[in-house]
Amino acid sequence: MQEYRMHLMLCAGTGCVSNHAFDIEKAFKRELEKHNLQDEVQVVDTGCQGFCERGPIMIVQPGDIFYEMLEEKDIPYLVEEHFLKGRPVEKHMYVPKGGENPIPKLSDIGFFKKQKLIALANRGLIDPENIDEYIGREGYSALAKVLSEMTPEEVVKEVKDSGLRGRGGGGFSTGTKWEFAKNSPGDEKYIICNADEGDPGAFMDRSIVESDPHVILEGMAIGAYAIGATHGFIYVRDEYPLAVERINKAIKDAREYGLLGEDIFEAGFDFDVSVSRGAGAFVCGEETSLIASLEGNMPEPRVRPPYPAVAGYKGKPTNINNVETWANIRHIINRGAEWYSSIGTETSKGTKVFSLVGKVNNTGLVEVPMGISVRDIIFDIGGGVMNGKKFKAVQTGGPSGGCIPESLMDTPVGYDTFAKIGSIVGSGGMIVMDEDNCMVEVARYFLAFTQQESCGKCTPCREGTRHMLDILTRITEGKGKEEDLDVLEDMCGLIGSTSLCALGATAPNPVLTTMKYFRDEYEAHIKEGRCPAKECKSLITYTILEDKCTGCTLCARDCPVTAITGERKGIHVIDPDICVKCGICKAVCNFGAVRIES
Amino acid sequence: MIKYTLNGDLVEQKDETTILESAGRNGFKIPTLCNNEHLTPFGGCRLCLVEVATERNPDMKKLMPSCTARISSGLIIDTNSHRVQQSRRFIISMLISRSPKAEKLREIAKEIGLPEERSELSPSEKYLLDDAPSIVTTNCILCGLCVRACAEIPMRDAISFSARGMERMVKTPFEKYAETCIGCGSCAYVCPTDTITIEEVV
Numbered sequence: 001m002q003e004y005r006m007h008l009m010l011c012a013g014t015g016c017v018s019n020h021a022f023d024i025e026k027a028f029k030r031e032l033e034k035h036n037l038q039d040e041v042q043v044v045d046t047g048c049q050g051f052c053e054r055g056p057i058m059i060v061q062p063g064d065i066f067y068e069m070l071e072e073k074d075i076p077y078l079v080e081e082h083f084l085k086g087r088p089v090e091k092h093m094y095v096p097k098g099g100e101n102p103i104p105k106l107s108d109i110g111f112f113k114k115q116k117l118i119a120l121a122n123r124g125l126i127d128p129e130n131i132d133e134y135i136g137r138e139g140y141s142a143l144a145k146v147l148s149e150m151t152p153e154e155v156v157k158e159v160k161d162s163g164l165r166g167r168g169g170g171g172f173s174t175g176t177k178w179e180f181a182k183n184s185p186g187d188e189k190y191i192i193c194n195a196d197e198g199d200p201g202a203f204m205d206r207s208i209v210e211s212d213p214h215v216i217l218e219g220m221a222i223g224a225y226a227i228g229a230t231h232g233f234i235y236v237r238d239e240y241p242l243a244v245e246r247i248n249k250a251i252k253d254a255r256e257y258g259l260l261g262e263d264i265f266e267a268g269f270d271f272d273v274s275v276s277r278g279a280g281a282f283v284c285g286e287e288t289s290l291i292a293s294l295e296g297n298m299p300e301p302r303v304r305p306p307y308p309a310v311a312g313y314k315g316k317p318t319n320i321n322n323v324e325t326w327a328n329i330r331h332i333i334n335r336g337a338e339w340y341s342s343i344g345t346e347t348s349k350g351t352k353v354f355s356l357v358g359k360v361n362n363t364g365l366v367e368v369p370m371g372i373s374v375r376d377i378i379f380d381i382g383g384g385v386m387n388g389k390k391f392k393a394v395q396t397g398g399p400s401g402g403c404i405p406e407s408l409m410d411t412p413v414g415y416d417t418f419a420k421i422g423s424i425v426g427s428g429g430m431i432v433m434d435e436d437n438c439m440v441e442v443a444r445y446f447l448a449f450t451q452q453e454s455c456g457k458c459t460p461c462r463e464g465t466r467h468m469l470d471i472l473t474r475i476t477e478g479k480g481k482e483e484d485l486d487v488l489e490d491m492c493g494l495i496g497s498t499s500l501c502a503l504g505a506t507a508p509n510p511v512l513t514t515m516k517y518f519r520d521e522y523e524a525h526i527k528e529g530r531c532p533a534k535e536c537k538s539l540i541t542y543t544i545l546e547d548k549c550t551g552c553t554l555c556a557r558d559c560p561v562t563a564i565t566g567e568r569k570g571i572h573v574i575d576p577d578i579c580v581k582c583g584i585c586k587a588v589c590n591f592g593a594v595r596i597e598s
Numbered sequence: 599m600i601k602y603t604l605n606g607d608l609v610e611q612k613d614e615t616t617i618l619e620s621a622g623r624n625g626f627k628i629p630t631l632c633n634n635e636h637l638t639p640f641g642g643c644r645l646c647l648v649e650v651a652t653e654r655n656p657d658m659k660k661l662m663p664s665c666t667a668r669i670s671s672g673l674i675i676d677t678n679s680h681r682v683q684q685s686r687r688f689i690i691s692m693l694i695s696r697s698p699k700a701e702k703l704r705e706i707a708k709e710i711g712l713p714e715e716r717s718e719l720s721p722s723e724k725y726l727l728d729d730a731p732s733i734v735t736t737n738c739i740l741c742g743l744c745v746r747a748c749a750e751i752p753m754r755d756a757i758s759f760s761a762r763g764m765e766r767m768v769k770t771p772f773e774k775y776a777e778t779c780i781g782c783g784s785c786a787y788v789c790p791t792d793t794i795t796i797e798e799v800v
Contacts, residue, residue, distance in 0.1 A: 281762065303641035303666040380732060456740060456759075456766035457642045463692040466764050467730055483721060494688045497661050497681075498644050506761040 002086055004042040008125050009059040013210055014203070014242055017057040020072070021045075024056050027072045028369040031079040041083050047211015047246075048203075049124040053363035054094065059106055066106040067092040078110045095359050098385055111362045112588050114381050115564025116343070116369045118351045119167075122212045131253040134214040140259055142330035143221050147267035150333075155226040157328065161337035163349030163555060168194055168285070168322030169400065169426045169502070171415040177319060180309035181227040184317035191224045191232035192313065192320040194290060195247075198237065198282040199398030200449060201357040202429035208353070209236065209243035212327070213250035217260065219326030222333060224271045227319050235290050238277040248275055282453035286501050287320045289455070289498050300457050301501035322427065324353055339365055344370030348414035352425060357393075358432035368413065377407040378432060378439025389434035391515070397426025399446040400506035401515030403439070422513045424506070427453075430543055438535035439518035440525055444472040450503060459543060464495040468511065469523035477538040480526035488515065530588055534596045537581045541597050544572050544585075548593035550561035555585035555594065602673040603653075617664035617675055619648055626677045629686065629706050631693070631790055632741035633665040637750055641666040642736065645689050645706070649676040654712050661685060684708045684720070691726040693739050700737040702793040737791040740766055744785035744794055754778040757785060 001489055008028060012021050022128065025043055032038045051057055054068035063090050067078070073362060074092065081087045093102035094109050104111050117123060126133035132139075145156050160175025177513065193216055197205040220232045236244055254260040262270045283289045284299045291313050293299040312318020328350060332340045343347045348370040353446055354377065355365050361383035365377040368377060379383070385391045393403040402423035404411065411417050418425050433442060468491055471484050492508035492515075499505040515522060524530045531539040544555070544564075551569040556562075562580040566572030575584070586594040600611050604624055611620055616639065618628050632643035641663040651659045653672045661681065669675075676682060690707045697703065713719060719727065742759065745768060748757050756776035760769045770776035786794040 089740065283762075302665055303639075305667075337663075452763060454763040456763045457640075457742075458763075459642070459644050459689050459692055459739075462689075462740070462763055462766070463696055466690070466733075467695070467726065470731065471725075486721040487725045490720055491688075494685065498647060498685050498689065500641060500644070500663075 002039070002042075005171050006042070006283055007061045008041060008043045008219065009046050009061060010043055011047075011049040011055060011057045011124070013055075013207055015048065015051070015052035015242075016057060017242065019055045020172035021056040022240050023072050023152075024058075024070050024075065027075040027081065028116050032083070033438075033477070034076075035079060035084050037083055044125065044127050045129070046124050047122075047128045048207035048365060049211075050115075050120070050365040051362065053361070056370065063088075063205060064105045064107055066104070066109060068094050068096055073225060087581050106469045110383060111364065111381055114372070114376060115367050116351050117209060117367050118331050118340075118343075119215075119324050119353055120211070120365070121331065122215065122369045124211075127247050128213055128214070129212050131214060131250065131257060134212070136333065139214055139330075140218055140575040142333035143218050143225075143259070144265055145333055146222050146225055147265045147269055152182060152226045153227065155333070156223060158337045159226070159332055162332045162340040163337075164325065164328055164332060164340065165348065166322060167324035167328075167427065168395065169353065169424065174321060174325055177309060177321070178223060178226050178429075179317035180307065181229075181317050182331070184310050186317045188314075188316045189227055189229040190313045190316055190318040191220050191227070191229045192287075192290070192294070192318060193220055193232065193234040193326055194285060194287065194320055194322045195236035195240075195243065196285045197323075197427065198285050198453075199400075199427055199429045200446075201355060201431045202398055202427055203355045204353040204365065204428045207355075208323050208327050209240070209247055213243075213247045214254065215330060216247070216323060217250055217254055218328045219321075219329035220273060221260070221264070221271050222329050222414060223321065225269055225318060227317070229319070230270050230590045231274070233276060233294055233313070234273060234275045235284070235294060236275060238280060238362050244275065244277060251275065260535070272497040274286070278333070281455070282449075282568065283455045283501070285502055286503060288501070290320065291318065298455075301503070303500060317509050324428070344558050345412060345414045345417075347416050349427075351412060352428060354428045355431045356382050356430050356432070357429075359389065359434040359437070360384070360432040361386055370414050371412045372413055373410045374404055377413070377430065378409070382432065385432065387432045389436065392433045392434065392435050392437055392443075393439065393514075395442065395446070395510065397424035397506075397509070398429040399449045400424060400502065400509060401426045402427070402509045403433070403442065403517065404513075405517040410548065422509065422516060424509070436475070436533055436535060437471075438531050438533035439514040439521045440472065440476055440531075441533075441535050443511045443514040444476055446506065447472060450507040454503065454507075458498075458500035458504060460495045460498045461500065461507065464491055464499075465504070467491065468495070468508070474535045475522065475525050477527045478525065478530075478536070480522075481503070482526060484526060485515065485519075485522060513567070531598045534598045536598075540581060541576055542574050542579055542581060542583075543595050543597060544574055545593045545595055548591050550591055550593070552590070554588050554590070558588050560584065599791070601671050601751055602669055602675065605677055606677050611669065614668055614670070617648055617662070617667050617669055617677075618743065618751065620669045621648070621675070621677050628664050628677055629710055631702075631706070631739065632743060632790055634743055634747070637746040637788070639663075639665045639757070643693075643741050645686060647682060647685050648684050648690075649679045650674070652714075653799055661668065664717065670677065681711070683796075684688045687720070687723055691723045695726040695730045695732065696734055697737045697739055697791065698732065700739065702790050702792075703739070736793065738768060738792060738793045740768070741790060742768075743788040744768060746778075747784040750783045752780055752782045754780060754782075758763050 164174045289299040290299045308318040456462040556564040630646040631642045646664045647661045648664045651674045757777035
């Protein structure tokens with residue numbers, strides 16, 4: 001094996017790839033060759049390293065030097081300075097918002113400091129397409145351990161004792177779920193990995209599959225051994241091409257090494273995995289719909305019980321877990337239930353991966369111990385709200401979750417703590433909203449999503465969400481009626497309790513929580529025809545301030561509907577009858593002369 | 599022998615059936631729209647929801663569709679609690695709002711005691727029955743009886759659901775003349791709202 005002096009761990013997750021990470025890689029290789037360094041410095045494509053906001057990113061090892069926002073044109077200089085002359089380049093180092101001095105080391109950056117990596121343990125450290133690198137990081141040792149030292153009962157007990165709960169949103173005890181499937185009679189059993197991540201703003205599962213595909217295969221093989229399954233499926237969203245490619249490569253490599261297939265580790269255990277690409281509906285993430293889709297049927301949930309543990313794929317006992325849940329398994333086996341359960345809170349053990357998005361400075365993927373406060377995630381790791389705006393709320397759990405307002409920011413992350421305030425941990429989406437977000441519009445947006453994704457099988461989810469969306473839409477248009485809030489509240493409760501599956505049952509959550517914590521905003525829309533956040537287009541007008549307008553004509557030139565008139569160096573005026581409230585004038589004005597009124 | 603509590607009384611039953619079936623045997627009629635004893639239960643219309651708890655955990659009452667949920671020892675079932683009535687009224691109001699011309703829905707509304715006096719309606723019922731804009735023009739309530747009947751009785755699969763959510767509809771394959779249809783009339787027979795009709799073709 002070739003030894004290198006230095007390793008450039010270049011992020012090749014979807015975010016950085018779309019920011020031309022592969023062009024950067026080519027440039028690095030070209031420049032390294034130019035200086036004859038190709039045998040001394042290795043360029044490694046890693047999976048998502050999490051700090052998507054600053055991409056394309058790279059970590060130089062040894063030294064832990066973090067480079068961000070790389071550009072092709074700067075690569076020759078970087079190679080010469082750092083890799084030839086040994087002088088790290090400040091220009092591409094991270095500078096915290098409001099700070100002046102660049103922070104060279106990854107471990108000193110706030111975004112990474114408070115994180116605790118278990119599911120993402122291999123983040124930025126291995127090439128996801130190289131099975132040897134995974135094995136080099138203790139990969140498949142947990143599978144070896146269970147096959148050579150543990151009985152299926154012991155494996156189930158270990159996972160149960162660890163306190164691990166389903167990371168896909170349900171939060172059900174993983175060990176208990178395995179126990180059900182194990183004890184369920186049947187000669188043929190199945191294991192499924194749910195990688196059909198569909199929440200807006202969520203990319204936890206995608207990143208794990210892309211950055212560490214073998215961790216899922218190893219977890220599934222352990223689960224299969226525990227419950228007595230011989231075949232597994234990975235149901236992955238078809239919109240994740242890189243994830244599909246990498247998991248397929250991982251399966252091929254694992255088969256070649258005998259880590260999948262017949263008589264694994266000569267322990268008489270057979271297990272293989274196939275990949276099924278998702279059918280493109282949000283409801284496919286619901287376990288019974290996913291199984292229906294896997295069987296080639298319409299993705300439609302069915303009533304439980306019977307649970308998949310009793311009658312799942314083809315009516316056989318099936319255990320289904322989410323990507324992140326599978327990614328925790330090998331660590332629990334290797335390090336023990338006691339270690340795992342020492343992390344987190346009384347009822348929520350271990351860590352949780354969140355995708356931090358919206359109006360937060362450090363957009364990206366973070367893994368934190370359960371029990372950390374929402375405030376710590378958003379301010380210490382996320383670096384606070386963008387553009388110095390005021391924090392308003394954070395939506396957790398995607399469209400099935402609720403929003404958490406400023407007053408509840410100190411709530412510790414956990415299944416029960418979040419449930420108590422009307423939200424859910426869910427699969428881990430965290431959408432940050434600032435003072436410019438209208439909370440009625442937020443509720444309308446999420447409900448529009450669930451309404452569109454409702455499969456239509458049951459009456460409350462199909463008809464009920466449509467009526468709620470109608471009401472919310474008319475409120476944002478300033479046509480709300482006084483009784484609308486009572487109707488919404490009434491419907492939220494009824495849809496929640498009468499829907500067939502979790503999609504409908506949780507759809508009212510964003511509406512319930514915004515109505516609870518931001519009722520004044522709803523009332524302002526209905527009673528005063530005013531949108532306090534100045535976001536709802538029907539309720540706002542754009543005007544130009546006479547004392548600030550310099551007559552530069554920029555707004556008039558950029559207005560797509562020519563609603564702005566005015567002489568050069570004269571005051572400009574917006575015609576409210578033509579204005580479509582697109583906001584371009586406000587965005588381009590250099591003098592802050594455009595004002596939104598409501 | 600299965601022993602469970604049904605509306606306050608202890609019931610003993612030899613065979614394991616759905617709650618709907620067992621309640622019927624004991625004289626409690628539960629309204630349904632998407633159920634037919636000869637077809638696979640669907641659990642979609644949600645009209646037959648009943649409140650179910652267990653003796654171990656009597657306060658944790660869950661609404662469950664009685665057409666798919668089955669009886670077992672130790673269950674406490676209420677087929678007519680306040681919550682059950684509320685849910686039924688809500689479901690039927692939504693369906694009437696969808697298909698106001700469907701006679702069957704009005705009949706059920708009367709049966710389950712949805713008040714005709716507007717002042718006695720809940721906020722959401724009032725909205726659904728008086729205020730909500732109608733966006734479909736069909737009496738089809740998507741109960742799926744026709745789809746299951748076609749698949750399970752003549753086993754022809756000449757019709758199925760297409761699309762999702764409010765766009766969901768019952769259609770023939772590719773909306774073309776269904777070559778597998780044998781004109782048996784099963785679909786029309788089971789349709790609760792008489793949306794499917796049979797025409798003689800010479």
